[in-house]
Amino acid sequence: MIDLHYAATPNGQKIAIMLEEIGADYRVLPYDIFNGDQLTPEFGRINPNHRLPAIVDQAPGDGGDPVTVFESGAILQYLAEKSGRFLAAAGAARAATLSWLTWQVAGLGPMGGQASHFLRYAPAGQDYATRRYTNEVTRLLTVLEKRLEKSAYVAGEEYSIADMAIWPGRASAFVMGMGLDDWPATRSWFERIGERPAVARAMARDDLKAPAKYVGRHQKLDAAEWSNMFGDANQAAVTRD
DSSP states (O other): OEEEEEOSSHHHHHHHHHHHHTTOOEEEEEOOTTTTGGGSHHHHTTOTTOOSOEEEESSOTTSOSOEEEESHHHHHHHHHHHHTOSSOSSHHHHHHHHHHHHHIIIIIHHHHHHHHHHHHTSOSOOHHHHHHHHHHHHHHHHHHHHHHHHOSBTTBSSOOHHHHHHGGGHHHHHHTTOOSTTOHHHHHHHHHHHTSHHHHHHHHOGGGOOOHHHHOSSOOOOHHHHHHHTSHHHHHHHHHO
């Protein structure tokens, strides 16, 4: 059994997709990040960074004590290595998969998150920041498009954890008002991935669906929600630990 500590963000969704793809026995432990569920000392013992997702593998392959993993890229790699699927054991295919996985967790994901923040939550008058991050997301989507013009999947001809990492980011494009008309290879890839049975199952599960406040294009947070997401409560969680 794997415990999935989960919020219905793209980072959480990528792990749900992987768990479905490998047929893992898992249970979802949902967190309301606006309510500050992730800021508790108890969760801090699972992930000292107080961010979701995280997993606790109650039955690791070596038969030892439960294994805790946080950071979505690390979780995907852990699950791939445990299951022996979606990540080559060695060689060029493994290197390509890890390169594109790192590209997502270090580039596309954070840049999409920053663009989403300034468009959805920040006070008015953030024109420079909005342009800076939306321009960078546009650049990164162009990088992805050029790759997918030449390759069926981002790491080559085989579906991998790199595809799982990138695919849920379509939500960031949506909240920025971006369609994919300018990236036809990427659009085709998005559609093909979405038709995979495991992906469809993950997106259809009631306990994995995103509430409206996670995906709406414009959000107005109350004082407590702002504090939990971006303010004093958010900061206090790590200083308290």
